[in-house]
Amino acid sequence: xxxxxxxxxxxxxxxxxxxxxxxxxxxxxxxxxxxxxxxxxxxxxxxxxxxxxxxxxxxxxxxxxxxxxxxxxxxxxxxxxxxxxxxxxxxxxxxxxxxxxxxxxxxxxxxxxxxxxxxxxxxxxxxxxxxxxxxxxx
Amino acid sequence: xxxxxxxxxxxxxxxxxxxxxxxxxxxxxxxxxxxxxxxxxxxxxxxxxxxxxxxxxxxxxxxxxxxxxxxxxxxxxxxxxxxxxxxxxxxxxxxxxxxxxxxxxxxxxxxxxxxxxxxxxxxxxxxxxxxxxxxxxxxxxxxxxxxxxxxxxxxxxxxxxxxxxxxxxxxxxxxxxxxxxxxxxxxxxxxxxxxxxxxxxxxxxxxxxxxxxxxxxxxxxxxxxxxxxxxxxxxxxxxxxxxxxxxxxxxxxxxxxxxxxxxxxxxxxxxxxxxxxxxxxxxxxxxxxxxxxxxxxxxxxxxxxxxxxxxxxx
Numbered sequence: 514x515x516x517x518x519x520x521x522x523x524x525x526x527x528x529x530x531x532x533x534x535x536x537x538x539x540x541x542x543x544x545x546x547x548x549x550x551x552x553x554x555x556x557x558x559x560x561x562x563x564x565x566x567x568x569x570x571x572x573x574x575x576x577x578x579x580x581x582x583x584x585x586x587x588x589x590x591x592x593x594x595x596x597x598x599x600x601x602x603x604x605x606x607x608x609x610x611x612x613x614x615x616x617x618x619x620x621x622x623x624x625x626x627x628x629x630x631x632x633x634x635x636x637x638x639x640x641x642x643x644x645x646x647x648x649x650x651x
Numbered sequence: 652x653x654x655x656x657x658x659x660x661x662x663x664x665x666x667x668x669x670x671x672x673x674x675x676x677x678x679x680x681x682x683x684x685x686x687x688x689x690x691x692x693x694x695x696x697x698x699x700x701x702x703x704x705x706x707x708x709x710x711x712x713x714x715x716x717x718x719x720x721x722x723x724x725x726x727x728x729x730x731x732x733x734x735x736x737x738x739x740x741x742x743x744x745x746x747x748x749x750x751x752x753x754x755x756x757x758x759x760x761x762x763x764x765x766x767x768x769x770x771x772x773x774x775x776x777x778x779x780x781x782x783x784x785x786x787x788x789x790x791x792x793x794x795x796x797x798x799x800x801x802x803x804x805x806x807x808x809x810x811x812x813x814x815x816x817x818x819x820x821x822x823x824x825x826x827x828x829x830x831x832x833x834x835x836x837x838x839x840x841x842x843x844x845x846x847x848x849x850x851x852x853x854x855x856x857x858x859x860x861x862x863x864x865x866x867x868x869x870x871x872x873x874x875x876x877x878x879x880x881x882x883x884x885x886x887x888x889x890x891x892x893x894x895x896x897x898x899x900x901x902x903x904x905x906x907x908x909x910x911x912x913x914x915x916x917x918x919x920x921x922x923x924x925x926x927x928x929x930x931x932x933x934x935x936x937x938x939x940x941x942x943x944x945x946x947x948x949x950x951x952x953x954x955x956x957x958x959x960x961x962x963x964x965x
Contacts, residue, residue, distance in 0.1 A: 545757065545758065546669075549669050549673055552673040553669045553672050555669075557665075557669050560665065561662055561665055561666065564661055564662050565662045568661060568662065593704060597658075598661075598662040598663060600733075600755045601660070601663045601666055601754060601755040601756060602662055602755070603755070
């Protein structure tokens with residue numbers, strides 16, 4: 514919440530900060546995956562998180578490229594894919610941002626789209642950090 | 652059950668795979684719609700869990716293809732939709748999906764849905780089995796309906812169908828047929844003297860002897876009560892009469908005692924007529940001629956073969 518004041522002062526953008534009700538990682542979902550992993554025998558959560566982070570990084574790169582090329586279709590598709598895999602993994606906050614990005618129209622304010630893509634990137638960083646913490650504690 | 656998971660997102664696939672293994676199901680995976688369709692055709696999954704949006708073929712298109720394929724085995728379809736898309740679920744179910752699951756996929760949720768899937772696929776397999784049995788039964792009925800239960804010979808219904816084919820072959824290919832109508836002599840008195848059970852037994856023995864005397868290609872029918880009919884293909888009159896004479900003699904040689912008959916044993920009379928391609932007469936007329944010839948055989952003292960002596964059209 515440290516950057517609240519900063520964002521509020523920006524007049525071009527509506528106030529934006531991490532919504533307190535959207536967790537970075539839904540621990541209930543991660544817990545379920547953890548139990549599932551125990552049941553099938555294997556490091557399901559660590560395998561999944563490695564996979565998820567690699568894919569997510571690729572998709573964020575795709576988003577940036579699509580932004581540069583003004584490729585609306587690719588932008589929406591990549592946002593959709595990332596939203597789906599975030600939801601599966603319990604990355605609820607990231608999923609919500611992707612959902613907003615997926616919904617942007619062709620004629621939406623480019624600044625808004627740029628901001629959303631940026632937000633996806635920073636949200637992914639938060640997820641990565643949260644996952645590292647989770648995996649180091651388990 | 653064998654479950655196919657179609658999702659372009661590897662994370663989702665891995666979670667679904669783990670959940671399915673945990674629930675004791677076999678899991679196939681496909682990373683896009685086209686791959687999923689291939690897997691449906693080659694892997695015959697019982698259940699397909701498909702993502703809504705996939706490259707190549709969407710979940711909806713996959714759904715429609717599976718439903719339009721008309722295969723014997725039923726594929727249970729579960730569509731994966733996003734939380735807010737009740738409209739998607741509606742569209743998917745209308746296109747033939749059996750159920751839908753909301754992302755993220757949850758193991759317990761999946762378990763519950765697969766209970767319904769197992770029930771429905773079991774019912775469909777039962778239905779398919781029963782349909783197969785019904786088809787077999789129908790085939791059997793078709794055979795039974797064309798066979799005389801007492802003698803085991805083909806019956807009148809089978810003959811009517813054979814006559815249709817016969818007429819077509821005569822007009823189209825110029826084939827020639829002889830038709831022999833045979834009747835047991837004084838059969839009513841046989842029944843009166845020895846009873847109906849003995850009458851039935853005599854019918855069976857006569858039928859068996861006639862059948863034994865036919866050549867390959869000849870077809871024998873029980874035409875009525877004590878009447879038999881034989882269709883002899885490609886037999887000109889002399890050839891036909893030789894064959895029928897053999898049948899008559901065969902019955903006489905059975906030596907079934909018949910006090911009501913002149914020579915003391917059961918005999919038959921026969922009338923023969925020919926279905927000539929040149930004459931192009933309807934089967935009915937040829938049949939009438941055979942009947943007239945049979946009448947004459949009876950008139951001339953029974954236990955003999957008579958044939959129509961009308962001029963043969965070249």
